[in-house]
Amino acid sequence: MNHPDRLGTSHGNLARPEAALTPTVSPVASFADLELPAEVLRTLTELGVREPFPIQAATLPNALAGRDVLGRGRTGSGKTLAFGLPLLARTAGRRAEPKQPLALILVPTRELAQQVAEALAPYADALRLRMATVVGGTSIGRQTAALRDGAEVVVATPGRLHDLIERRACHLGRVRITVLDEADQMCDMGFLPQVTEALDQVHRDGQRMLFSATLDHDVDQLVRRYLHDPVVHSVDPSAGAVTTMDHHVLVVHGPDRYAVTTEIAARDGRVLLFLDTKHAVDQLTRHLRASGVHAAALHSGKSQPQRTRTLAQFKTGQLTVLVATNVAARGLHVDDLDLVVNVDPPTDPKDYLHRAGRTARAGESGSVVTLVLSGQRREMSRLIAGAGIEPTITKVRSGEAELSRITGAKAPSGTPLDGGPAAPRAKNTNAPFRGLGTSKDASRGAGGKSRKANEARKLAEARKAARVRRGN
Numbered sequence: 001m002n003h004p005d006r007l008g009t010s011h012g013n014l015a016r017p018e019a020a021l022t023p024t025v026s027p028v029a030s031f032a033d034l035e036l037p038a039e040v041l042r043t044l045t046e047l048g049v050r051e052p053f054p055i056q057a058a059t060l061p062n063a064l065a066g067r068d069v070l071g072r073g074r075t076g077s078g079k080t081l082a083f084g085l086p087l088l089a090r091t092a093g094r095r096a097e098p099k100q101p102l103a104l105i106l107v108p109t110r111e112l113a114q115q116v117a118e119a120l121a122p123y124a125d126a127l128r129l130r131m132a133t134v135v136g137g138t139s140i141g142r143q144t145a146a147l148r149d150g151a152e153v154v155v156a157t158p159g160r161l162h163d164l165i166e167r168r169a170c171h172l173g174r175v176r177i178t179v180l181d182e183a184d185q186m187c188d189m190g191f192l193p194q195v196t197e198a199l200d201q202v203h204r205d206g207q208r209m210l211f212s213a214t215l216d217h218d219v220d221q222l223v224r225r226y227l228h229d230p231v232v233h234s235v236d237p238s239a240g241a242v243t244t245m246d247h248h249v250l251v252v253h254g255p256d257r258y259a260v261t262t263e264i265a266a267r268d269g270r271v272l273l274f275l276d277t278k279h280a281v282d283q284l285t286r287h288l289r290a291s292g293v294h295a296a297a298l299h300s301g302k303s304q305p306q307r308t309r310t311l312a313q314f315k316t317g318q319l320t321v322l323v324a325t326n327v328a329a330r331g332l333h334v335d336d337l338d339l340v341v342n343v344d345p346p347t348d349p350k351d352y353l354h355r356a357g358r359t360a361r362a363g364e365s366g367s368v369v370t371l372v373l374s375g376q377r378r379e380m381s382r383l384i385a386g387a388g389i390e391p392t393i394t395k396v397r398s399g400e401a402e403l404s405r406i407t408g409a410k411a412p413s414g415t416p417l418d419g420g421p422a423a424p425r426a427k428n429t430n431a432p433f434r435g436l437g438t439s440k441d442a443s444r445g446a447g448g449k450s451r452k453a454n455e456a457r458k459l460a461e462a463r464k465a466a467r468v469r470r471g472n
Helices: 038-046 054-064 079-091 110-126 140-149 158-166 183-188 192-201 217-226 254-265 278-290 304-316 349-356 374-387 401-407 451-471
Strands: 006-009 012-015 069-072 103-106 131-134 153-156 177-181 207-212 231-234 245-251 271-274 295-298 321-324 339-342 366-372 392-395
Touching: 038 079, 038 110, 054 069, 054 079, 054 207, 054 231, 069 079, 079 103, 079 110, 079 153, 079 177, 079 207, 103 192, 110 131, 110 153, 110 304, 131 140, 131 158, 140 158, 153 158, 158 192, 177 183, 177 192, 183 192, 183 207, 183 217, 183 349, 192 217, 207 217, 245 374, 245 401, 254 271, 254 278, 254 339, 254 366, 254 401, 278 295, 278 321, 295 304, 304 321, 339 349, 349 366, 349 374, 366 374, 366 401
Parallel strands: 069 207, 069 231, 103 153, 103 177, 131 153, 177 207, 245 366, 245 392, 271 321, 271 339, 295 321, 339 366
Antiparallel strands: 006 012
């Protein structure tokens, strides 16, 4: 469905600065109906990509015609090919000079940059286009060398691209096609200055495309300043409206949340667990591995090689549990991931929708589970209303059949994966785990007695010893 004047989102409408002046091109039913190079059509067939997803069918004709595009499609809806195929097709046949790319794709995270590059690589190879991935956490020297050798297409995070521009290792004056993927997140993450810096340097008459799962007022200033007579497409429902996705809010007793999380993680099949902080992610991961659960952590404190290896192992099933901060909430695509758990509830509707978008992708089914305490229910109700979802709300405790029915939870094996002692079995008597982060007293998180009880015991033992000495 094409909206020529304004874009509907789950959080209101993005008002267009003016109505579209140029007639739009109608959506297509197949890739064969498009003026794509034969090499691209052949590669699509070889990869088993037969029919375009709605966002592709709607945007490809206009993007191939060189129009500026403003597109909203739910994560997993096929946005990468929606902007990638026209970018590659319109760049084909041209050759980049050293340090002067011809097309630029900006994304907010390293993982998304690598995922985009991997998705487009077969088509770029078929068209003999050279691609360079420019992200932080990896060798800037190698990236400088790749640009110096010549790369027609650059996939970059804004911070590292800024560094290369500062070093005069990259010049954007010949870039005629620019894509912002997850544009709203780049604004949210503070990348707006670097994004505008790049857009100010690309060819002023070039094509610009902005794509995201949500397009709201965060990107309005970019639209008004940099897009000329854009075609606006909103073709997919938000994550909350996807009919193949089930939403559950599980109300848990505070001291039992740790045990509930552990049993969910021990399920058969993969699960993605979201927490708020890096420390909480690391601490939960250590506990899960000590309990016999094949888990690994993903957050911004990990090196890029670690993050890349962890994602690869999770995608292949070597790891069954990925414990992550919001760094995994955007762009991450894992086939057949059917459960996402918000151990720490998200802070706003957009975060919820992006976390939820890691499951039920490309028509598959999945479930999103959020753990809340009784005192968090009112705040959670406001958040889910803003996200446009209607979850099933259930009170659960660890070890209960209802928890297993909803999530597949089961008791972990208890056999440590990394040596050392096994983790104590989490019980309902545990103290709250403080968002699965730190606890003021380690014995509390391990199911031991409270600090006051320990102090009382020590005092009693001291008094007993004193009485014995007096008796001697």
